[in-house]
Amino acid sequence: MIFIYGAYGYTGRKLVDLLSDKDVELIVAGRNPEKIGRLVESIKAKGKKVRHYVVGPDQIEDLDIPEVRLVINTAGPFSEFGESIVRFALRNNANYIDCSGEPLWVKKLYDEYSWRFAQKNLFLSSGVAWETVAGELVLKKLLNSIDVSSLGLNHKIYIVYLGEFNMSPGTLQSSLYIIKNGAWRWMQGKMIQVKVGSVYFEFDFKGRKFGATNITTADIINLMLLLGELKNKISLEILFAGNIRRVIIFRIALNILYYVLKSNFAFSLLKRILDKFSEPSESDRILASSIAFLLDDLSGKILKFQFIDSAKPYLVTAKILSYAVDKFIDGQVKGVGYTSPTLLFDFPEYILYP
């Protein structure tokens, strides 16, 4: 049985829609009775049976549903209330995945929950979503195209996301946690904190010039797991790219936000404002590419790059989660304890095409 928390959110609904066509038993849950009611009606209208729970994060931890085998959390910000959903999975001896993009959340799962799940022979993974999966797959593509034994301290890798799509209220709120906690860089085996927006990188792509700056997402831990021993030799950082003028303005905004968000009052006020934003609509025309650059660390010269084009990141995230369910049901999941998404589910590149 698959339990989906936050099932009526933008990503959750797209996932439920994909799973409704499959032979899989679903339990949907969230805190709002009207929203859950509407979702349940829409699933039943498709002729599919579904169980549901109206439950907030503060009550879910005590819920006993022993038939649940996999918990999928699509409700964010994860750093704020995700832990009780992880504990719910652990209590019920179920595996756990989510679509978070928040790096410190992933670090928490890795540091504090990996061994607890491993003890029960269960897995957990975070960032089972467009962004991390695109980052992991493009990193693999880069590493497969070079002689990795020649890489050393003089090399760095940038994983760059290029996408100018609208964000959902949940993503915008998660972004506040991401910006507030600064940016992180892998440097020869150590994860060090750097200022958000402190790196600026320009590159040509498909005949256009782009700028990019550093904001760290869930990938920083997942990519480290993928790099294995190589992480002790090189440095790696995550950047977001766009048209040069926008990135320059974005860097200034990041700098201001980094300080403003230190105030708890400003943080919760902004979060409440962002919660009122409307849901995005996804268009085919908006690309969401992931690009991996190998650079000479001293000169900044680009030595090699690989990219994967995608679109509709929210739909792709739902497809990724739905693919993970298929693999889980087929017993094709490799790993116990915390495992990065692509190591756990062996996602093919085409999963990123909408």
Ligand SMILES: NC(=O)c1ccc[n+]([C@@H]2O[C@H](COP(=O)([O-])OP(=O)(O)OC[C@H]3O[C@@H](n4cnc5c(N)ncnc54)[C@H](OP(=O)(O)O)[C@@H]3O)[C@@H](O)[C@H]2O)c1
């Ligand atoms: N890494 C990626 O590529 C990627 C892709 C897609 C999504 N995501 C992440 O997934 C999360 C959800 O995104 P979304 O687009 O689905 O956002 P959304 O449409 O705004 O949905 C957010 C969900 O979280 C629930 N929620 C918020 N605060 C809650 C609380 N205190 N207690 C219980 N439930 C709460 C909401 O329920 P209520 O309506 O009851 O508030 C809603 O179900 C975000 O954190 C986003 O960053 C990441």
